[in-house]
Structure formats: C-alpha cells, structure tokens
Amino acid sequence: MTPNAKASMGTAVPKDLDQWLRQQDQRLHDDLFEFLRIPSVSARSEHNADMKRAAAWLHGHLERIGFTTRTIETPGHPVVLAEWRKAPAGAPTVLVYGHYDVQPPEPLELWTSPAFEPTLRGGNIYARGSVDDKGQLWLHVAALEAHLAVRGTLPVNVVVLAEGEEEVGSEHLAPFIEARRGELACDAVVISDSTMFAPGIPSILSSLRGLAYLQVDVTGPNSDLHSGMYGGAVVNPAAALARIVASLHHDDGRVAIPGFYDAVLDFPAPVRAGMKALPFDEAEFKRHLGVDTLGGEPGFTTLEKLWTRPTCEVNGMLSGYTGEGAKTVLPGKAMVKVSCRLVPDQDPKEVARALERHVRAAAPPGVTVQVTELHGGRPWRADLEGPLYDAAARALGAAFGRAPVITGEGGSIPVVNDFARILGAPVLLVGFGLPGENAHAPDEWISQENFRLGMRAIATLWDELAAAGT
Amino acid sequence: MTPNAKASMGTAVPKDLDQWLRQQDQRLHDDLFEFLRIPSVSARSEHNADMKRAAAWLHGHLERIGFTTRTIETPGHPVVLAEWRKAPAGAPTVLVYGHYDVQPPEPLELWTSPAFEPTLRGGNIYARGSVDDKGQLWLHVAALEAHLAVRGTLPVNVVVLAEGEEEVGSEHLAPFIEARRGELACDAVVISDSTMFAPGIPSILSSLRGLAYLQVDVTGPNSDLHSGMYGGAVVNPAAALARIVASLHHDDGRVAIPGFYDAVLDFPAPVRAGMKALPFDEAEFKRHLGVDTLGGEPGFTTLEKLWTRPTCEVNGMLSGYTGEGAKTVLPGKAMVKVSCRLVPDQDPKEVARALERHVRAAAPPGVTVQVTELHGGRPWRADLEGPLYDAAARALGAAFGRAPVITGEGGSIPVVNDFARILGAPVLLVGFGLPGENAHAPDEWISQENFRLGMRAIATLWDELAAAGT
Numbered sequence: 001m002t003p004n005a006k007a008s009m010g011t012a013v014p015k016d017l018d019q020w021l022r023q024q025d026q027r028l029h030d031d032l033f034e035f036l037r038i039p040s041v042s043a044r045s046e047h048n049a050d051m052k053r054a055a056a057w058l059h060g061h062l063e064r065i066g067f068t069t070r071t072i073e074t075p076g077h078p079v080v081l082a083e084w085r086k087a088p089a090g091a092p093t094v095l096v097y098g099h100y101d102v103q104p105p106e107p108l109e110l111w112t113s114p115a116f117e118p119t120l121r122g123g124n125i126y127a128r129g130s131v132d133d134k135g136q137l138w139l140h141v142a143a144l145e146a147h148l149a150v151r152g153t154l155p156v157n158v159v160v161l162a163e164g165e166e167e168v169g170s171e172h173l174a175p176f177i178e179a180r181r182g183e184l185a186c187d188a189v190v191i192s193d194s195t196m197f198a199p200g201i202p203s204i205l206s207s208l209r210g211l212a213y214l215q216v217d218v219t220g221p222n223s224d225l226h227s228g229m230y231g232g233a234v235v236n237p238a239a240a241l242a243r244i245v246a247s248l249h250h251d252d253g254r255v256a257i258p259g260f261y262d263a264v265l266d267f268p269a270p271v272r273a274g275m276k277a278l279p280f281d282e283a284e285f286k287r288h289l290g291v292d293t294l295g296g297e298p299g300f301t302t303l304e305k306l307w308t309r310p311t312c313e314v315n316g317m318l319s320g321y322t323g324e325g326a327k328t329v330l331p332g333k334a335m336v337k338v339s340c341r342l343v344p345d346q347d348p349k350e351v352a353r354a355l356e357r358h359v360r361a362a363a364p365p366g367v368t369v370q371v372t373e374l375h376g377g378r379p380w381r382a383d384l385e386g387p388l389y390d391a392a393a394r395a396l397g398a399a400f401g402r403a404p405v406i407t408g409e410g411g412s413i414p415v416v417n418d419f420a421r422i423l424g425a426p427v428l429l430v431g432f433g434l435p436g437e438n439a440h441a442p443d444e445w446i447s448q449e450n451f452r453l454g455m456r457a458i459a460t461l462w463d464e465l466a467a468a469g470t
Numbered sequence: 471m472t473p474n475a476k477a478s479m480g481t482a483v484p485k486d487l488d489q490w491l492r493q494q495d496q497r498l499h500d501d502l503f504e505f506l507r508i509p510s511v512s513a514r515s516e517h518n519a520d521m522k523r524a525a526a527w528l529h530g531h532l533e534r535i536g537f538t539t540r541t542i543e544t545p546g547h548p549v550v551l552a553e554w555r556k557a558p559a560g561a562p563t564v565l566v567y568g569h570y571d572v573q574p575p576e577p578l579e580l581w582t583s584p585a586f587e588p589t590l591r592g593g594n595i596y597a598r599g600s601v602d603d604k605g606q607l608w609l610h611v612a613a614l615e616a617h618l619a620v621r622g623t624l625p626v627n628v629v630v631l632a633e634g635e636e637e638v639g640s641e642h643l644a645p646f647i648e649a650r651r652g653e654l655a656c657d658a659v660v661i662s663d664s665t666m667f668a669p670g671i672p673s674i675l676s677s678l679r680g681l682a683y684l685q686v687d688v689t690g691p692n693s694d695l696h697s698g699m700y701g702g703a704v705v706n707p708a709a710a711l712a713r714i715v716a717s718l719h720h721d722d723g724r725v726a727i728p729g730f731y732d733a734v735l736d737f738p739a740p741v742r743a744g745m746k747a748l749p750f751d752e753a754e755f756k757r758h759l760g761v762d763t764l765g766g767e768p769g770f771t772t773l774e775k776l777w778t779r780p781t782c783e784v785n786g787m788l789s790g791y792t793g794e795g796a797k798t799v800l801p802g803k804a805m806v807k808v809s810c811r812l813v814p815d816q817d818p819k820e821v822a823r824a825l826e827r828h829v830r831a832a833a834p835p836g837v838t839v840q841v842t843e844l845h846g847g848r849p850w851r852a853d854l855e856g857p858l859y860d861a862a863a864r865a866l867g868a869a870f871g872r873a874p875v876i877t878g879e880g881g882s883i884p885v886v887n888d889f890a891r892i893l894g895a896p897v898l899l900v901g902f903g904l905p906g907e908n909a910h911a912p913d914e915w916i917s918q919e920n921f922r923l924g925m926r927a928i929a930t931l932w933d934e935l936a937a938a939g940t
Contacts, residue, residue, distance in 0.1 A: 209698060213796040222760030228679060228881025231783045231811050232775040235765035238784035238806075242715035249709065290692030293836040295705035305702040313701045314708035315799050320786035321807060326683040326844040328809060328881070329785050336708075337791060339798060341701050366763040374796040411698025411798070 011394040013456045014463060017146045021455055024146075028455070029125075031061070032138045033118040035100075036127040040134075042077055042101035042168045051077045051164050054100045058141075058162055065145040067160065074172040077101060077164030084144070085157045091466055092187035093157040096144075097419065098137030099166035099193070102129035103440045110442035124445040131446035132439040136192040136432055137162055139451055143459035155466030159184060166193075166415070174418040181422055188388045188465070189419045192454065194409070194431030197278055199447070202396035202404040202457065204389065205429035206271070207307060208412050210342035210379035212351040213315070216244065216359050217370040218334045224320065225330040234330060235366030238319035241334035244369075247362040248312050248338070253296050255312045255340075257358045263345045267308045271384070274406050275303045307408025311341045312355070337374070341410060348376030377412050380420060380427075387468035388426050394464045396430065399457035404430075430457070481864040487616045487929045494612075494619075495922070499595075501531070502608045502921075503588040505570075506597040510604075512547055512571035512638045521547045521634050524570045528611075528632055535615040537630065544642040547571060547634030554614070555627045561936055562657035563627035565895070566614075567885065568607030569636035569663070572599035573910045580912035594915040601916035602909040606662040606902055607632060609921055613928035625936030629654060636663075636885070644888040651892055658858045658935070659889045662924065664879065664901030667748055669917070672866035672874040672927070674859065675899035676741070677777060678882050680812035680849035682821040683785070686714065686829050687840040688804045694790065695800040704800060705836030708789035711804035714839075717832040718782050718808070723766050725782045725810075727828045733815045737778045741854070744876050745773045777878025781811040782825070807844070811880060818846035847882050850890060850897075857938035858896050864934045866900065869927035874900075900927070 021028070040054035041047040055071050058080050063069045067082035080100065085093070105115035105128045113119035118127035125135065140160070147154045161184070163173050177184055196203040220237035221230070250256045266272075280303055286294060296305040305311075315338065320331030340351050356371040363369045382389065384406065396404040413429075420427050432454035438444045491498070510524035511517040525541050528550050533539045537552035550570065555563070575585035575598045583589035588597035595605065610630070617624045631654070633643050647654055666673040690707035691700070720726045736742075750773055756764060766775045775781075785808065790801030810821050826841040833839045852859065854876065866874040883899075890897050902924035908914045 211698075211798070213798070220761060225759070226881060227781075227783045227785055227809060228681075228811055228879070230759075230776070231880060232766045232779055232781035233764050233772045234759060234761065235763065236783050238787050239715060239719065242712040242784065242787070245709060245712035246716035289695070289700075289704060291690060291704065291836055293705065294703050295834070295836045296702045302703045306700070309702055311697075311702035313697045313706050313800055314712065314789065315697055315797060316790035316792045316801070317708050317712070317787055317804065318789075318792040320784065322786045322788040322805065326807070326809070327785060328681070328683070330783055331786070334787065335792065337796065339697060339796070341698055364765070366761055366765045409698070410701060411696060 011398040011460065011464065013398045013460050016150045017459045018456060020146050020150045021142070021452070021459065025452070028142050032135060035134050035138060036118045036129050037116055039105070039116045040101050040129070040164065041104050042165055043104055051101065055080050055164060058100055061141065062160060065141070066148045074176060076168070076172050079164070079176055080160070080162040082160040083158070084154055087154055087157045087466070091156050093159065093185070094462070094465065095159045095161060095184060095186040095189045095419070095423070095425070096140050097161050097189060097191045097415065098140060099133045099163045100137065101164040101167050102134065103132065103167050105442070107442060112443055115442070120448065123448050125448055125451065126443055126445045128444055130444050131433040131437045132444065133166065133193045135446040135451060136454070139432065139454040140192060140458055142455045143462070146455070146459045147462060154462060156462050159186060170415050173415055174422070177418055177422045184423060186423060186425050189423065189425050189427040190461070191416070191427065191429050192431050192458070194429050195433035195435060195437060196431060196450070197405050197407050199434055200400065200402070202400040202402070203407045203431065204392060204404050205409055205431060206384055206406045207343070207381040207408040208379065208416055209310070209410050210346065210348055211339055211375060211377040211412050212342060212348040212355065213337070213339035213373070213375035214352055214355055215372045215374055216241070216336050216338060217372070218244070218363065218367050219332065219370070220367045221330070221332050224332045227328040227330040230330050235364060236330055237367050238331050238334040240364050240367045241317070241319065241336055243364065244359055244362045245314060245317070245336055245338070247358070252298050254298070255310065257312065257354050259354050260310065260351065263347065263350070264310060265344050271406055272304065272308070275307065275408070276301060278303060278405055303408070306410040308343060310343050310346055313339055313341070315339050342379045344379050344381045346379060348378060352376060377414055378417055380417050382426065386426060388428055388465065391461060391464035391468050392428050392430055395457045395461035398460045399453045481868040481930065481934065483868045483926045483930050484933060486620045488926060490616050490620045491612070491922070491925055491929065498612050498925070502605060505604050505608060506588045506599050507586055509575070509586045510571050510599070510634065511574050512635055513574055521571065525550050525634060528570055531611065532630060535611070536618045544646060546642045549634070549646055550630070550632040552630040553628070554624055557624055557627045557936070561626050563629065563655070564935065565629045565631060565654060565656040565659045565889070565893070566610050567631050567659060567661045567889065568610060569603045569633050570607065571634040571637050572604065573602065573637050575912070577912060582913055585912070590918065593918050595918055595921065596913055596915045598914055600914050601903040601907045602914065603636065603663045605916040605921060606924070609902065609924040610662060610928055612925045613932070616925070616929045617932060624932060626932050629656060640885050643885055644892070647888055647892045654893060656893060656895050659893065659895050659897040660931070661886070661897065661899050662901050662928070664899050665903035665905060665907060666901060666920070667875050667877050669904055670870065670872070672870040672872065673877045673901065674862055674874050675879055675901060676854055676876045677813070677851040677878040678849065678886055679780070679880050680816065680818055681809055681845060681847040681882050682812060682818040682825065683807070683809035683843070683845035684822055684825055685842045685844055686711070686806050686808060687842070688714070688833065688837050689802065689840070690837045691800070691802050694802045697798040697800040700800050705834060706800055707837050708801050708804040710834050710837045711787070711789065711806055713834065714829055714832045715784060715787070715806055715808070717828070722768050724768070725780065727782065727824050729824050730780065730821065733817065733820070734780060735814050741876055742774065742778070745777065745878070746771060748773060748875055773878070776880040778813060780813050780816055783809055783811070785809050812849045814849050814851045816849060818848060822846060847884055848887050850887050852896065856896060858898050858935065861931060861934035861938050862898050862900055865927045865931035868930045869923045
C-alpha cells in the first residue's frame with residue numbers, strides 16, 4: 001500500500017513546535033551557516049582538520065540540546081553518535097542518519113558566491129553542503145531541538161549517526177554498524193539525503209536499484225597485428241567484442257541475457273499508478289539530455305524504466321588504436337565494462353553469473369574471454385506498509401499541505417542496504433532537496449522554504465511515529 | 471599467366487658477371503657495411519645530418535660507377551636520382567626504386583650486436599637497414615656496377631631513384647614523380663623491398679591490397695550520464711556502436727556491407743592454384759599468433775584470404791570509462807575506427823560510401839552518427855603478362871635454381887600505386903628478404919646467400935629484359 005493520501009490530510013504541524021521554529025528561525029539559519037562555513041571536504045587530506053572541526057561543531061551542538069554524544073574514531077573520518085533515550089516506555093527508537101562531509105567545491109570559479117560562505121539568494125541557500133547533506137542533517141537536529149526546547153522531552157528515542165565519509169564511499173560505515181548492531185538497534189531509520197520530485201511535492205523515496213558490474217576482456221592473437229598483413233584471416237577481438245555486446249539486448253531494447261528477468265518482481269499496482277500520475281515532462285527530459293528519442297525496455301514509462309526495471313548498460317569500451325588519425329592495427333585484445341542495474345528480487349551474484357554465461361556463449365571461436373566481477377550491490381525497496389510510512393505521510397502532508405508522492409531512484413545508496421540488512425529496521429528516505437540542486441556541482445543550494453518545511457515535517461514525524469507505535 | 475616455370479629453367483647467370491661478383495664479393499660487402507653504418511633514421515631530426523651523409527655516400531658511389539647523379543632536395547629528405555642512358559637504341563628503360571632511410575633502432579638493448587655495426591652471424595648480415603632497404607638497394611647498385619665494370623655498358627637504360635622518406639610515409643615522393651613524369655618515363659619499375667615466401671623460394675610479389683579507413687563517432691546524450699540515474703531510458707551510444715560494428719559481418723565471417731563484393735574480381739585460376747601449392751604451414755601460423763582457430767571469409771585458404779580477398783576490420787574502439795575498476799557512467803559518445811582492405815577492382819571512395827550508408831542504416835534511433843574518412847588507397851595487382859615478368863622469372867630461376875612463386879601482400883605499399891599510376895609502367899616487386907627478418911624490430915637481418923643470389927638475379931635481369939624487349 002502506498003501512504004494513503006487521505007490519511008495525511010487530517011494532521012497539522014503541532015502549534016507549539018511551529019511557533020518555536022518561527023521564533024528561532026534566524027538563529028537556526030545562523031547555526032546552519034556556521035556549520036556550512038566549515039570546509040569539511042572528506043576527499044582532501046588538507047581538510048582533515050576541517051573534518052575534525054565539523055565533527056566537533058556537530059558534537060557540541062547535539063550535546064547542548066540534550067543528547068549524550070560521542071565522537072568515535074574510525075580508520076577514516078570520525079562518526080558523531082548522539083543518543084537521547086528518555087522517551088516513555090514502549091516508545092519506538094529511531095536512528096537518524098546523515099553526513100557532515102561535503103564534496104570538493106572545485107571548480108571554484110563557477111560559484112556565484114563562495115562555496116563556503118553561505119548566501120541567501122532568490123529564496124535559496126547557496127553553499128557547498130547546503131543540501132548534501134549538512135542542511136538536511138541540520139533540519140533534523142533543529143526538529144529535535146524544537147521538541148526538547150518546547151517540551152523538555154522527545155516522544156521517541158533517537159540516535160543520531162552522522163558520518164564523515166559519505167562522499168568518499170562510506171567505506172567504514174558498514175563495519176561500524178556491524179560492530180555496534182546492539183547499540184544501534186532501532187525500530188526505524190530515517191534519512192534525509194535525497195530530493196523531492198518537484199517543488200511543492202513532498203516525496204518518499206521507496207526504491208533503489210542494485211548493481212552487478214563486470215569487465216569482459218576478449219583476447220585474440222598474442223599481440224596487435226598489422227591489419228593488412230593479417231586482416232581477413234584472424235578473428236578480430238574488437239569485432240568479437242562488438243558481437244558479444246550487441247547480443248546483450250534484443251532489437252526492441254529488452255535485455256537478452258537468458259533468465260535475466262526471472263527474479264524481477266512487478267512493482268505493486270498502486271506504486272506504478274502513482275508513478276504514472278507524477279507530473280513528469282518527457283519533452284523537457286529529452287531536451288535536457290539533447291536527444292530526440294529515448295530508449296530502453298518497451299511497455300514501461302520513462303520513470304518506470306528508471307526506477308522499477310533492470311538494465312544492462314555499457315560503461316566503457318576499449319580496443320586497439322584510439323588516437324588521432326589512422327593506424328592499421330588489428331587489435332590483440334578488446335575490453336568492455338558492463339553493468340546491470342537490478343531491481344528486487346534480482347541477486348547481483350546470480351545476474352553476474354548469467355551475464356558471464358551469456359558472454360561466453362556469445363563469443364566466437366578464435367578468441368578467449370575473461371570475465372571479472374568488479375562490483376555488486378543488492379536492490380532495495382521499501383514495502384511502504386506499516387506505521388513508519390503512514391506517519392511519514394501524515395507528517396509531510398502536515399508540513400507541505402499535500403500528500404507525498406512515492407518516487408524511486410535508478411542508482412544505489414549502499415548505506416540504505418547496510419542499515420536495512422544489519423539492523424533489520426525499515427528505512428525511510430525522505431529528502432528535501434530539489435531537481436537542479438547542484439549537489440555535486442558549483443552553486444549547490446537548498447530551497448529556504450524546503451529547509452523550513454522540512455524542519456516542521458520532521459518535528460511532526462516524531463509525534464506521529466510515537467502516536468502510531470511501530 | 472603466371473611466369474612459366476619452364477621458361478625460367480633454361481637461363482643461367484652470365485659467367486662474366488658471376489665471376490666479377492665473386493671477385494668483388496668482399497669489397498661489395500665492405501661497401502654495404504659502410505652504407506649500413508650511417509644511422510639514416512628519417513623519423514628523427516637529430517639524424518638529419520646522417521640522412522645527408524647517407525644520400526651523399528650513395529650519390530658518390532653511383533657517380534663513381536658511371537651514373538649521372540643528382541641529389542635533389544624535397545621539403546623532407548633528399549632524393550638521390552642517378553641515370554645511365556647509353557643503352558643501344560630501342561633498349562628498354564628501367565627505373566629502380568629503393569630507399570636509403572631506415573627505421574629507428576630502438577629498443578637498443580634488444581640488439582645482439584649494435585644496430586649500426588653490421589655483423590655477420592650464422593650466414594646473416596645483422597644491422598638496421600640490412601634488409602629494409604639499404605641491403606636490397608645495394609644489391610641493385612652492385613648488379614649495375616657488375617655490368618659497367620665487366621662490359622663497360624648496360625643492356626638497358628637505368629634510372630635509380632632512392633628516397634629518404636619511405637619509413638615516414640613517402641609524403642613527398644608522389645609529387646616528386648608527378649613533377650618529373652617526363653624525366654622518369656620508363657618501360658618498367660623494379661623494386662626490391664619485400665620478402666621471399668620462404669628460404670630458397672624466389673618470389674614475385676604480384677598484388678597489394680588497397681584501403682578505405684573510416685572513423686565512426688556515435689553521439690547520444692550531450693554528456694556522460696550516471697548509469698543509475700539514467701540507465702534504461704536512454705539509448706546507450708556504446709551499445710549502439712556495438713550493434714553497428716556487429717552488423718558489419720555475417721555470422722560466417724563475410725562482410726555484410728551491401729554491395730561490398732560487387733567490384734571484386736576473382737584472381738586468375740593459375741594464381742590461385744599457385745597460392746594453394748605454396749608450402750604454407752597453417753598450424754605454425756596459428757602457433758605464431760597464439761590462436762587455436764582462424765577466422766575470415768569462408769571458402770578461401772588463409773593465403774587467399776590475406777592476399778586476394780577484401781576485409782573489414784575494427785582498428786580501434788573507445789567509449790566511456792576505460793580505467794581500472796568500476797565507474798557507473800552511461801557514456802555520451804562512442805568511437806570506432808574501421809578499415810577495409812580492398813582488392814581489384816574495388817574503389818576506396820565507393821567502399822567508403824557503402825560503409826557509411828551501412829553504418830547510418832544500422833544506427834538505432836536516439837543516437838547521431840558522424841562518419842569521417844581518414845585514409846584511402848587503391849588496390850594493385852600486376853597482370854603478370856609481358857616481357858618484364860617473363861624476364862624476372864628467368865633471372866630468378868637462373869640465380870636460385872628454381873622458378874619463382876607468385877605471392878601477394880595483404881597490406882599496401884603506396885609508392886607502387888604511385889609509380890604505376892603516374893608513370894603508367896608495369897612494376898616488378900622482387901624481394902630478397904625472408905620471413906622473420908625483423909625489418910622494423912631489433913636484430914634486423916638479411917641472408918648473406920640471398921644478398922649474393924639477389925645481386926646475380928638482378929644482374930641477369932638486365933640481360934633478360936634487353937633480350938626480351940618490353
């Protein structure tokens with residue numbers, strides 16, 4: 001079931017919290033700006049001291065508002081872990097995840113205002129990290145402070161986990177969660193690190209695709225040959241590779257790997273209906289990409305293709321001479337990187353095996369094929385049932401004045417799988433960014449209105465979650 | 471008609487010339503070694519003075535043996551042009567072509583003896599340029615000297631044209647011939663810059679393949695995209711390119727470009743029969759290449775595929791991410807370099823047009839295709855009729871004690887087409903190198919026996935040519 005649109009309309013943002021947030025608005029902006037001024041670029045070791053400063057700043061603030069806070073070292077950047085566990089007996093425990101590290105700001109010359117000097121312009125807050133993810137982490141902290149400041153308590157137990165390595169692959173997060181699975185046990189994980197479908201349309205991100213990424217190396221003769229002296233008698237590895245790659249899809253765009261779709265589950269009819277109802281502008285999508293025709297699997301809308309269907313894409317291809325002009329070489333080898341995006345219940349290992357079998361069967365005699373698995377990740381999909389999603393729908397409805405839509409995401413966010421898998425708790429992905437927010441580009445921004453409504457939605461969420469139980 | 475085997479058996483190397491060549495053997499070796507010691511590497515400007523030295527050395531020698539010699543500047547390295555035109559009225563005029571420049575010797579550490587210190591070892595002369603082409607040019611000069619020294623005259627008029635840019639593309643040769651077409655007019659062109667089929671088997675190289683070389687650029691979206699966020703809805707240019715490339719051949723290996731074979735002439739039955747009779751070791755060929763299966767067009771032997779049939783080969787292919795590991799990119803573009811080797815009477819321009827038409831028809835909607843012609847060259851085939859080839863067969867038979875075989879070459883030697891086209895004279899390609907001679911590699915060598923027999927064959931050729939007329 002998708003969150004019921006009607007269910008979300010009876011709820012309002014609690015007046016006491018709304019009033020406090022209005023009173024504190026300037027100060028909450030000032031604090032966020034202070035947080036954003038710290039250039040916590042996790043990818044650059046020259047910013048290691050800034051990373052420590054950002055962690056310490058967050059640590060200090062969480063402690064001041066009443067959280068028991070630790071800054072825990074990892075082999076990389078530290079995790080800030082803050083707990084408040086004084087909710088009434090039987091109240092659910094929620095883990096809020098965010099990250100305090102940001103992308104490098106370069107190229108600096110393309111920023112309208114400095115990357116680390118937050119600037120309000122046209123209703124948006126511009127700064128590196130404004131939306132990804134300091135601003136979205138901060139609106140959670142503000143919502144928590146609202147409860148504690150106004151009521152002296154929270155209706156749920158809360159653990160805030162803020163990591164400093166999201167932008168460099170979260171390498172140390174899964175082991176961290178694994179090692180503290182008891183301590184981090186919770187009834188729900190809430191993450192705000194994504195976008196809304198469009199302005200004014202609150203969104204719950206309900207699915208992520210998985211990945212099976214392989215490299216195929218085709219080898220023919222033991223060295224590059226003169227294409228005149230040998231051409232016509234030797235199997236050309238580049239041509240063989242092209243035949244293999246061409247065999248991956250049927251003419252109509254469907255993936256031709258035997259068994260590829262066997263484990264694919266249809267998305268629930270209401271979710272598909274919801275996606276179809278989204279105001280997606282396909283003409284604008286094509287104009288944005290600069291193409292006149294879209295592709296992919298027939299029988300599905302573009303959003304369904306991106307969010308609910310598996311793919312097989314070439315990521316890279318290399319053989320022979322690729323410089324300027326003509327070189328008459330018959331290449332000795334050819335390489336392709338191919339990756340499949342997966343949907344429930346496809347298994348990355350099984351898809352990789354099916355792809356390897358297909359590639360070997362498609363290779364002509366005269367070449368040898370080596371297949372290397374480079375990366376794999378499971379798909380994820382929220383089942384959208386239960387009190388967490390209902391509470392989220394009500395809270396978003398209260399803040400934004402309309403029911404949220406359900407969106408999907410064609411890419412992967414590995415930490416979501418890590419939390420779901422290790423902690424066994426449902427994960428709510430509720431983001432307040434917007435399309436065009438430049439998350440990894442110059443002039444990153446978050447809408448000031450979304451920042452304010454986000455604080456209210458999250459503050460409301462804790463009440464709704466406590467009322468519902470989990 | 472192939473040169474008649476019987477025709478070659480009645481002839482002997484003239485005793486006077488043979489005797490002189492025996493007497494002068496050491497001195498002819500010494501002179502060649504002196505020539506080989508000049509590191510005339512045309513590709514490296516630091517050897518420009520050596521190039522001048524090599525030209526001057528050759529110039530001096532040709533003048534000493536009785537030729538009117540000029541060293542003529544070009545925009546690149548100079549041409550040495552020597553003439554002897556005192557043959558009896560009605561005698562044919564022959565143009566001997568060779569080149570005095572050599573390939574760079576690197577990697578030096580792989581040479582058993584220094585590249586520019588000629589060394590006799592196991593019956594072979596080792597040095598850069600020993601076979602390609604100083605040694606083969608030199609055996610012509612020695613044969614000319616034999617006639618002039620023993621008899622004071624030559625039975626044919628001779629023009630020797632030695633260029634210094636063969637190893638860097640002969641860029642200035644065609645314009646040179648074009649500008650002096652009257653002066654260079656001749657009844658035959660003789661070139662020794664190729665190999666014999668095997669030791670003891672004198673060979674006439676009777677065909678060269680042409681070339682039509684294109685680059686195909688396929689463009690999809692206006693930039694590389696995230697394969698998760700966009701994969702499955704956008705036509706992947708690399709996958710489209712693979713389908714285009716795969717469509718170039720039928721499953722059985724024949725080229726699938728419509729009309730591709732229309733202009734292809736069958737090689738004459740005796741030539742094909744001659745090729746079939748050559749002692750070609752296919753198992754050794756495969757072992758040398760490190761493959762267990764050969765490919766190409768069905769219905770032809772390997773030598774026929776290499777020498778008499780056209781091909782379509784991928785020379786290079788590039789798209790997306792080709793570095794180490796996994797990058798989830800949906801490439802914005804893909805590139806392939808494709809070249810066809812051509813046989814008579816295929817026209818490079820027409821094949822390029824047919825290939826372009828085919829590529830455009832094979833491209834799926836959602837991508838745009840740009841085709842760029844990079845290089846083209848006509849195929850060449852001697853008709854093997856007439857006094858030149860008969861004379862060559864007799865001369866080679868006299869020197870080697872067996873009739874020559876007719877071979878082909880899968881690559882192109884553009885100067886052959888230039889001579890044939892501009893001067894309208896038949897071209898005789900008679901080489902004295904051997905398989906494994908390392909022409910462009912360390913430890914280049916020429917067989918001392920072939921050097922000696924080559925001098926005798928060429929000395930005999932002038933007599934036979936004069937006797938036959940042209």
